[in-house]
Amino acid sequence: MEFKVGKIRLKVPEGSGAVLVKNLYLSCDPYMRGRMREYYNSYIPPFVPGSVIEGFGVAKVLASDHPSFKSGDFVSGLTGWEEYSLIQKPDQLRKIQSEDLPLSYHVGLLGMPGFTAFAGFYEVCSPKQGEYVFVSAASGAVGQLVGQLAKLHGCYVVGSAGTNQKVDLLKNKLGFDEAFNYKEEPDLDAALKRCFPEGIDIYFDNVGGAMLDAVLLNMRPHGRIAVCGMVSQHDISDTIGIHNLFMTVMRRVRVQGFLQSDYLHLYPQFLDKVIDYYKQGEIVYIEDMNEGLESAPSAFVGLFSGKNVGKQVICVSPK
Amino acid sequence: MEFKVGKIRLKVPEGSGAVLVKNLYLSCDPYMRGRMREYYNSYIPPFVPGSVIEGFGVAKVLASDHPSFKSGDFVSGLTGWEEYSLIQKPDQLRKIQSEDLPLSYHVGLLGMPGFTAFAGFYEVCSPKQGEYVFVSAASGAVGQLVGQLAKLHGCYVVGSAGTNQKVDLLKNKLGFDEAFNYKEEPDLDAALKRCFPEGIDIYFDNVGGAMLDAVLLNMRPHGRIAVCGMVSQHDISDTIGIHNLFMTVMRRVRVQGFLQSDYLHLYPQFLDKVIDYYKQGEIVYIEDMNEGLESAPSAFVGLFSGKNVGKQVICVSPK
Numbered sequence: 001m002e003f004k005v006g007k008i009r010l011k012v013p014e015g016s017g018a019v020l021v022k023n024l025y026l027s028c029d030p031y032m033r034g035r036m037r038e039y040y041n042s043y044i045p046p047f048v049p050g051s052v053i054e055g056f057g058v059a060k061v062l063a064s065d066h067p068s069f070k071s072g073d074f075v076s077g078l079t080g081w082e083e084y085s086l087i088q089k090p091d092q093l094r095k096i097q098s099e100d101l102p103l104s105y106h107v108g109l110l111g112m113p114g115f116t117a118f119a120g121f122y123e124v125c126s127p128k129q130g131e132y133v134f135v136s137a138a139s140g141a142v143g144q145l146v147g148q149l150a151k152l153h154g155c156y157v158v159g160s161a162g163t164n165q166k167v168d169l170l171k172n173k174l175g176f177d178e179a180f181n182y183k184e185e186p187d188l189d190a191a192l193k194r195c196f197p198e199g200i201d202i203y204f205d206n207v208g209g210a211m212l213d214a215v216l217l218n219m220r221p222h223g224r225i226a227v228c229g230m231v232s233q234h235d236i237s238d239t240i241g242i243h244n245l246f247m248t249v250m251r252r253v254r255v256q257g258f259l260q261s262d263y264l265h266l267y268p269q270f271l272d273k274v275i276d277y278y279k280q281g282e283i284v285y286i287e288d289m290n291e292g293l294e295s296a297p298s299a300f301v302g303l304f305s306g307k308n309v310g311k312q313v314i315c316v317s318p319k
Numbered sequence: 320m321e322f323k324v325g326k327i328r329l330k331v332p333e334g335s336g337a338v339l340v341k342n343l344y345l346s347c348d349p350y351m352r353g354r355m356r357e358y359y360n361s362y363i364p365p366f367v368p369g370s371v372i373e374g375f376g377v378a379k380v381l382a383s384d385h386p387s388f389k390s391g392d393f394v395s396g397l398t399g400w401e402e403y404s405l406i407q408k409p410d411q412l413r414k415i416q417s418e419d420l421p422l423s424y425h426v427g428l429l430g431m432p433g434f435t436a437f438a439g440f441y442e443v444c445s446p447k448q449g450e451y452v453f454v455s456a457a458s459g460a461v462g463q464l465v466g467q468l469a470k471l472h473g474c475y476v477v478g479s480a481g482t483n484q485k486v487d488l489l490k491n492k493l494g495f496d497e498a499f500n501y502k503e504e505p506d507l508d509a510a511l512k513r514c515f516p517e518g519i520d521i522y523f524d525n526v527g528g529a530m531l532d533a534v535l536l537n538m539r540p541h542g543r544i545a546v547c548g549m550v551s552q553h554d555i556s557d558t559i560g561i562h563n564l565f566m567t568v569m570r571r572v573r574v575q576g577f578l579q580s581d582y583l584h585l586y587p588q589f590l591d592k593v594i595d596y597y598k599q600g601e602i603v604y605i606e607d608m609n610e611g612l613e614s615a616p617s618a619f620v621g622l623f624s625g626k627n628v629g630k631q632v633i634c635v636s637p638k
Binding site for chain 1: 361362527531540546547559560561562564565566567568569570571572573574575576577578581
């Protein structure tokens with residue numbers, strides 16, 4: 001990544017249908033790593049070297065040539081990693097209706113990561129009250145909401161994370177029943193057996209690899225594994241491989257890869273439910289906020305070593 | 320395995336509720352390999368060393384202390400690898416109602432393997448007309464029926480097998496659209512891309528391992544993979560591991576392990592449908608019949624190197 005300084009003209013070309021925005025918050029999401037290599041036939045095209053990085057953000061409209069947006073509106077959606085963006089296809093933007101919640105939440109709790117948690121948990125995991133739920137990368141942007149939704153659903157919920165600080169957050173702030181630091185466990189299978197003596201009904205997989213292999217040994221009959229985005233980053237350079245897939249037969253386990261974009265018809269329902277939970281104090285959301293666009297590259301890289309605590313956001317400008 | 324000769328008394332103990340049978344056909348099924356090791360917490364207990372091997376068979380009732388069976392009845396179900404068996408729990412036996420079809424088919428086309436194909440294809444694969452279906456071990460006891468059901472469902476069907484003789488059977492007797500000998504393909508991914516330029520909607524996986532890994536690279540969006548029994552045998556000693564599970568996210572693929580025993584409520588419907596298809600000449604079934612109980616051990620071992628052509632059966636006695 002390269003940081004460039006230059007001058008631009010803050011004007012929307014007439015007849016372009018475009019919108020000019022000032023970027024306030026930018027989202028660092030693991031899926032973006034996949035756009036930095038040449039996947040063939042991916043669901044999303046790779047970044048073009050030399051051009052501005054595209055990602056989710058919250059922005060303020062400065063000028064608009066599109067009938068749905070006017071100057072002063074706050075929007076969320078795909079924007080650029082830059083101070084100001086000319087958005088050529090504004091139809092993908094969502095207008096932020098209420099400013100009751102922090103604006104940055106629209107790339108986290110109320111944005112793609114939150115919706116990933118919602119769609120993945122309710123639509124892919126088919127949860128039932130009383131089931132045993134395991135979440136990896138549990139304090140991350142997606143995991144922290146999955147765990148809280150599972151608790152509200154009446155499940156027993158355990159999370160894994162990579163530092164003791166995160167484990168403490170899971171147990172004492174996010175309401176998980178149990179949590180462990182996978183980096184301090186010499187035997188993941190043993191750690192899972194300790195936390196789930198009865199086995200696991202649902203695994204919300206944010207990491208893949210060795211943890212997935214250990215989880216497969218601990219699934220209960222008819223269990224479900226929702227495979228979320230990050231696994232794609234991990235596995236492609238993972239030379240270990242998954243050895244315990246035979247357990248899917250033994251325990252009749254369903255392993256389902258998913259993308260939140262397949263469930264967008266549920267977005268309004270998601271927003272209503274999560275905003276309601278948040279206002280009632282039923283859920284909290286932890287952000288890791290870096291200040292300034294120049295902090296974006298290192299914050300993004302930090303995602304892959306677990307440097308972030310909670311959802312990683314870059315504040316370009318507070319308003 | 321050990322072959323023992325001894326004398327027994329052909330008599331059912333009074334009040335035992337047992338049934339004495341003469342075994343006619345015994346089934347060699349890959350899942351039995353799993354009973355020859357100590358799986359912990361498996362769906363089926365391991366064999367006890369020194370005791371008679373248990374397996375599916377077709378038998379004739381010689382004497383009965385159970386009200387549902389009488390001398391002369393033909394039955395199928397779990398019996399022993401021996402000439403005569405005293406079946407202590409006859410409730411699991413099915414009485415063979417019609418003798419229109421070969422008796423041995425009750426451990427193949429009309430037995431557990433056939434029902435595995437039926438339940439796996441219709442219930443697990445969620446097939447739609449026109450979809451692209453791939454079957455591995457396609458000339459085997461399960462695969463040959465999966466392929467024929469898929470053709471009858473209006474799918475495009477390709478099978479893989481391990482000899483040119485089997486490939487020929489797939490194309491010229493079993494009605495597959497295309498087939499290949501995986502042992503002659505230096506690159507499984509390339510073989511699949513040649514057979515499925517548009518990708519695979521459904522993979523009925525009888526083998527796991529390297530083939531599964533190659534298939535994952537070729538799945539279409541929202542594809543389904545039914546993981547059938549044999550993978551459990553393969554993967555447990557497979558040190559390669561599966562590397563392409565990230566494709567389940569990219570293509571939103573469902574990987575579902577299953578056991579036919581979870582679908583037994585559909586058995587009557589299965590029998591009606593398959594017997595009907597068979598009588599109308601819509602499907603055929605290939606058996607590999609070995610003569611004599613003493614041929615059973617080598618026939619069983621041969622399953623794992625693909626020695627059998629079609630469903631492996633042992634004829635203990637033709638009637």
